[in-house]
Structure formats: structure tokens, C-alpha cells
Amino acid sequence: MARTLGGSANPRTPIIGGNWKMHTDLATACQLASEVRNRTGALRSVEVVVFPPFPLLHPVAERLRESRVAVGAQDLHPAPKGAFTSAVSASMLTSVGAQWVLVGHSERRQVFGDNDAAVAEKLRVALNAGLRPVLCIGETLQEREAGRTFEVLARQLDTALQQLTAPALASLVLADEPVWAIGTGKVATPAQAQEAHAYIRQHVAGSHGQAFASAVRIQYGGSVKGDNAAGLLQQPDIDGALVGGASLDAEDFAAICRARAGG
Ligand code: PEP
Numbered sequence: 001m002a003r004t005l006g007g008s009a010n011p012r013t014p015i016i017g018g019n020w021k022m023h024t025d026l027a028t029a030c031q032l033a034s035e036v037r038n039r040t041g042a043l044r045s046v047e048v049v050v051f052p053p054f055p056l057l058h059p060v061a062e063r064l065r066e067s068r069v070a071v072g073a074q075d076l077h078p079a080p081k082g083a084f085t086s087a088v089s090a091s092m093l094t095s096v097g098a099q100w101v102l103v104g105h106s107e108r109r110q111v112f113g114d115n116d117a118a119v120a121e122k123l124r125v126a127l128n129a130g131l132r133p134v135l136c137i138g139e140t141l142q143e144r145e146a147g148r149t150f151e152v153l154a155r156q157l158d159t160a161l162q163q164l165t166a167p168a169l170a171s172l173v174l175a176d177e178p179v180w181a182i183g184t185g186k187v188a189t190p191a192q193a194q195e196a197h198a199y200i201r202q203h204v205a206g207s208h209g210q211a212f213a214s215a216v217r218i219q220y221g222g223s224v225k226g227d228n229a230a231g232l233l234q235q236p237d238i239d240g241a242l243v244g245g246a247s248l249d250a251e252d253f254a255a256i257c258r259a260r261a262g263g
Contacts, residue, residue: 011215012215012216012217012239013045013046013047013217013239014045014046014047014217014233014239014240014260015046015047015048015049015173015217015219015239015240016046016047016048016049016219016240016241016243016253016256016257016260017048017049017050017051017072017100017102017134017175017219017240017241017242017243017247018036018048018049018050018051018243018247018248018253019051019074019102019105019221019242019243019244019247020032020050020051020052020053020056020074020247020248021053021074021107021244022053023053023248024052024053024056024248025056026055026056026059029052029053029056029059029060030056030059030060030063032050032248032250033050033052033060033063033064033069034063035250035251036048036050036069036250036253036254037063037064037067037068037069038250039250039251039253039254039257040068040069040253040254040257041067041068041069043068043257043258046240046257046260047070047240048068048069048070048257049069049070049071049072049099049100050064050069050070050071050072050247051071051072051073051074051100051102052071053074054073054074054088057071057073057093057096057097057098058096058097061096061097061098062097065097070099070100071097071098071099071100072098072099072100072101072102072131072132072134073088073093073098073100073101073102073131074101074102074105074108075088075101075102075103075105075108075122076088076089076090076093076101076103076122076125076126076131077089077122078118078121078122078124078125090125090126090128090129090131091129093129093131094129094130094131098131099131099132100131100132100133100134101126101131101132101133101134102133102134102136102175102242103119103122103123103126103133103134103135103136103160104119104122104123104135104136104137104156104160105136105177106136106138106177106179106182107182110179116155116156116159116160117159119135119156119159119160120159120160120162120163123135123160123161123164124163124164127164127168127169127171127172132171132172132173133171133172133173134173134174134175134219134242135160135161135172135173135174135175136175136177136221136242137152137153137156137157137160137174137175137176137177137200138152138153138156138175138176138177138178138179138182138221138222139152139153139178139179139180140152140179140180141179141180144178144180149178149196150196150199150203153176153196153199153200153203154203157174157200157203157204157207158207161204161207161208162207165208166208166209166211166212169208169212169216172216173216173217173218173219173240174200174204174216174217174218174219175218175219175220175221175242176193176196176197176200176218176219176220176221177220177221177222177242178192178196178222180222181221181222181223182221182222182223182244183223183244183245184222184223185223186222186223187222187223187224187225187228187232188220188222188232190231190232190234190235190238193220193232193235193238194235194236194237194238197218197220197235197237197238198236198237200218200237201213201214201216201218201237204216217239217240218237218238218239219238219239219240219241219242220232220233220238220240220241220242221241221242221243221244223245224241224242224243224246224256225245225246225252225256226246226251226252226253226255226256226259227255229241229255229256229259229260230259233256233259233260240260241256241260243256
């Protein structure tokens with residue numbers, strides 16, 4: 001269904017991502033991948049991506065080969081190779097079938113200490129490697145309560161995007177993920193999420209031009225489930241969802257995909 005933005009048709013294909021975080025194992029990841037493929041394969045008007053843990057990327061990619069469900073990684077290291085014990089490079093990811101990568105997820109920022117500069121570097125490396133990045137941004141509860149939401153979003157966008165031109169960012173997807181809504185069951189209201197997304201689009205119009213801003217897809221993330229997805233996904237500046245907990249249940253995840261695909 002085409003929506004209108006300032007009078008013109010909205011060409012943005014909705015995109016739903018499933019971030020499996022540090023969940024599943026070989027058997028359950030393969031089963032989940034098959035179930036997601038079976039339940040979402042017929043949906044033509046929505047793009048679907050799953051983000052398994054590193055060791056499960058290849059088997060999941062094999063399961064999803066020839067399907068409409070793409071595979072992405074949850075992080076990457078910016079170096080091409082070297083003495084970085086435990087780290088995973090962009091070329092390793094593409095070699096095992098990853099097409100997408102999450103960059104700057106709040107758990108990377110908060111638990112592993114990825115700062116804005118590290119996120120910017122990872123984004124640049126991902127793009128150079130041909131990986132399609134999902135850049136995650138979002139404010140903490142403290143920042144929201146202090147009235148600093150837009151300031152935080154602007155800072156995270158600017159530091160990540162400032163060295164990159166609009167053409168270089170053609171494959172970028174943004175994910176607005178208020179930290180207070182991730183894994184907490186506290187979902188932003190459709191109005192709260194729309195307000196943040198409209199701000200993000202306006203901000204990137206200022207930095208990278210109106211054409212880029214009108215085309216870039218902005219996902220909402222934070223406790224999205226089958227029963228709250230429709231209200232969020234109907235908003236004019238919400239182009240999909242990044243889903244954590246509910247993506248581990250193939251039927252709940254498929255319900256979110258259907259909510260945006262229109263049934
Ligand atoms: C996430 O991990 O990006 C996320 C949004 O998690 P949840 O849906 O569990 O809040």
C-alpha cells in the first residue's frame with residue numbers, strides 16, 4: 001500500500017528485522033529460520049531479515065537460500081583481519097552469507113562500550129564491504145526524561161553519517177530504538193515513535209538532502225509484538241520494525257510482518 005508523504009507516493013518498502021541476540025543454538029536456529037521462511041515467504045510487500053548469532057549465520061543462510069528472507073549479522077569489527085581475539089570482520093560475514101549487519105545496537109553501545117566513533121567506523125567498513133547496514137540509534141530513559149531525545153538522536157546520526165555522502169548511504173536503514181523500550185515490554189506509543197521518526201527524517205534531510213531523507217527507511221525497535229505492531233507500522237514515518245524478543249517466536253514475528261504487509 002503506497003502512503004503519501006508531502007503529496008507524493010511513499011516508495012519505501014517496509015522492512016522487518018529479527019534480532020535473535022544471544023539466543024538459539026544450531027538446531028533451534030535452523031528450525032526458527034525454516035518457520036520464518038514458511039510463514040513469511042508469501043508476503044510480497046515487506047522485506048524480512050533475520051540476525052542470528054555469528055556461529056549460526058552460515059547454517060541459517062543455507063536454510064534461507066532461495067527464499068525471500070535475508071540474513072544479517074549483529075555486529076562486525078572494523079579491521080579486515082588481525083590479532084583481535086573473538087572479533088569478526090566484514091569479509092568473514094559476507095563469506096558466510098550475511099547481506100546485512102546491525103551497527104550501533106544499544107546493547108553493543110551499553111554492554112560492550114561501542115562509542116559514537118566506533119559506530120561510525122563500523123558503518124563505514126560495512127558499507128565498503130557491501131554489507132547493508134542497519135544503524136541503531138536511540139535515547140535512554142534518563143535522556144528522554146531530561147528532554148534530550150532529539151539532541152541524542154542528532155548526535156548519534158551526525159557522528160555516524162557525517163563522513164558519508166548520500167550515494168554512499170543508499171543501502172542504509174535506520175533503526176530508532178529508544179533504549180528504555182528494548183527488552184522491557186514498554187513500547188513507545190505510535191505518537192511518540194512517529195514524533196522521533198519525523199525528527200530523524202527532518203534531521204537527515206538537513207545533513208544529506210531531501211531526496212535521501214524521503215528514501216531512507218526508518219525502523220522502530222523496542223518491545224514490538226504481534227499485538228502492538230499495527231498501530232506503530234501505520235505511522236507515516238515508520239517503515240518497519242527491528243524486533244528482539246518476539247522474533248524468537250516465528251508466529252509472533254510473522255504476525256508483525258503481516259501487520260505491515262497488510263495481512
Ligand atoms: C532489539 O533487540 O533491537 C529489540 C528491539 O529488542 P526487543 O524487541 O526485545 O525490545
